[in-house]
Amino acid sequence: MSDQPAVRPTPVSGFPEWLPHVRLVELRWLDTIRTAFERYGFCSIETPSAERMDVLLSKGDTSKEVYTLGRVHDVDDDPTQADPTQSDSTRDDSRLGLRFDLTVPLARYTAQHFNDLVFPFKRYQIQRVWRGERPQDGRFREFTQCDIDVINPDRVPIHFDAELPRIVHEVLTSLDLPAWTINVNNRKVLQGFYEGLGISRPLDVIRAVDKIDKIGPDGVARLLADRLDPSRLQAVLRLARLRGGPAEVRELGVRSPLLDEGLEELDFVLSELSDLPNVVADFSIARGLDYYTGTVYEGKFVDWPEYGAICSGGRYDDLAGSFIRRELPGVGMSIGFSRIFAKMLSEGLLDPGPSSPADVLVVLPKDRRPIATSTAKALRDRGFNVELYHQEDKVAKQLRYAARKGIPFVWFPPFDEGRPHEVKDLASGTQTTTDPATWSPGGQRPANRSGTGANG
């Protein structure tokens, strides 16, 4: 027996982990997303968890949330600092931090491997990111994002602006979530509209309107009262609260070349997606102020708008300007995987399910281990996931084990020479004679199979 335990194993706030039966659902979700991304021909990349700090902060992001890597011993001992592959001049920049999103690593990756990539570069990336913020509802310190981006030197066809939300729509639909919408806007519409009103610094207004979800129209009005006369202020709020699409914006009577361009792009994207009723225009969303330059997206739960975005993204003119002298425009979307998953879990909306990926538990009959082993092998060779019970316990205990793990079928190899195999369906309780060479579970596949089911 152990001594009194020296360390109490407790959860670390903001770093979630799941029990096996929840992890099985998470795996199925991740497979679903990957399958959809690959269905459209996007390739997978993964990047290291750590990037150089100068890379991480190159876009002017706040350093406050970044986790830096250190060592227990002094810097003199630290190979990170004394890396022989780093020249003296870069040594000061060689401090490492954990990535806080998948966009900065994508920019660095695309620039670094520019000559080895085939463009348009269509990549997906499903990885963890880290942010040292205070954990709260839907916000973790370690969480998984699922990003999909298209990058091409000089120009990316607008058709990708429609293809990405279609892919994300497919993903969200197949995850069987409560009602959600993907809201679409175009930064040129906002900026062009404000320009058409004769507003001189439209970015300031965008910044204020972007807060409308949090502070309401009155709050936005207060923020802008000093900057805009009442009629302009009214027009700004009217656009932000507009129901409808580009036609309704045009009816507001404001004109500018940039507005026309934005409305045309938005019109195109919405019409390409007109078969998807929950993809709608929303003229209040702006997303990441200095980043996006055209189409922007933001997905939300209908019943939990305050929970924040479940997916987001947009078009950018210059992804990797800090890293390469090539203009690399692109368009991308990010699914807030952990946010969505944690919400479904806390709302009790995840199917509880089994804690084993096994289709079958093969029972160990007393003194007949060889027949149990060969039965398990035969079933595995036919592609079934099979647990073999290794301890010579009573059959009742073996059955209880299968039930507790949610294994749907329990297999009884012959307990005596010359008897047939039998299999018991734990859900229905029916037990039938069978043969490992021909058995099939019947009906549809058990729900606990976690393979991707990819590729038809």
Next chain:
Amino acid sequence: MSDQPAVRPTPVSGFPEWLPHVRLVELRWLDTIRTAFERYGFCSIETPSAERMDVLLSKGDTSKEVYTLGRVHDVDDDPTQADPTQSDSTRDDSRLGLRFDLTVPLARYTAQHFNDLVFPFKRYQIQRVWRGERPQDGRFREFTQCDIDVINPDRVPIHFDAELPRIVHEVLTSLDLPAWTINVNNRKVLQGFYEGLGISRPLDVIRAVDKIDKIGPDGVARLLADRLDPSRLQAVLRLARLRGGPAEVRELGVRSPLLDEGLEELDFVLSELSDLPNVVADFSIARGLDYYTGTVYEGKFVDWPEYGAICSGGRYDDLAGSFIRRELPGVGMSIGFSRIFAKMLSEGLLDPGPSSPADVLVVLPKDRRPIATSTAKALRDRGFNVELYHQEDKVAKQLRYAARKGIPFVWFPPFDEGRPHEVKDLASGTQTTTDPATWSPGGQRPANRSGTGANG
């Protein structure tokens, strides 16, 4: 055009990343491993990248290699330190570090969730780990391990000692590697043999013999010259260099109860695996000195023994003694995924392959986008991975794109009303008329499909 780039995007030593065509192979490998683990009914878990430092160092591991997490700002600003869920008394222990293996997290996880797990707890875990050591051939600072363990309170049947290397054997076989062996030993054999020789502190001898791969028999002899008389030293070296199995050990004439027990266990494991010719006894391997208590495993490439272990593991009596007052024995194996993958890559033994998961590129005919879009949709609905070319480029350019990405089939929707669809097999160059509702690639599936293919 961008200004001169501010940050040079260069690789960070020890943190590898792959181009898309290499990543596709990596994904296929990971799917293969996951499929094999699930085939035997092992469930997936993932644990947070960061653990509390007191957890990480609870087994007395050296802190030298552990990456600690820090923040750019002062500790006062740092929510990690000021976490309201941490009581004052634990605040000093709340420093976080990145895990350096998957065993310590498993121990913590099993203890923390003890009441929610079904035992025997059979889990696999495929995740990255971090070690701040100097990068060298086969050693990275961030790398992926694939671990598989069985844990049960009080007792784990010895049959699992044979099942685990069988699973790992299946995995390594399906990865199509150059010749390798899985070497098996039992710590009781070593310790019991030394006890039988009347050696008083057998662990010291084990520690010396464990170095035989690096320093040779003469080196081991020098290390032990002060401790052992020549006849005992000869016997120790004779065991370490013995060819054969338990029977050959018994012929050496040494006896002790522990030796008998170890030989019996080893005999059982080897006889269960007698159908696998490259699973062999090796009486020189000891693995992790204070950790394993019975069976131990170590896999190696036949032609690169100096490259070190490609998989390893063993049986332990008490996994989580630091965390819980229950004896939790187990047996586990770890596949050094990144080590193996990087070696295959550097030896040129990986199939280069495509950089897109797509089976088909649908060509965009001039002014006929709708037929291209509906063709892509029809093929995707049938389960194929399809890229649609979005830019109205010349057909030759579109073909070049498919060839450069390694997409095996190029699809030509009708360029004029009433004409048939055609599809070109880029490998053979043959082009045939076809129909998106019925087409199949013929022969076997294209090699670039990266779905798990799990579950039959």
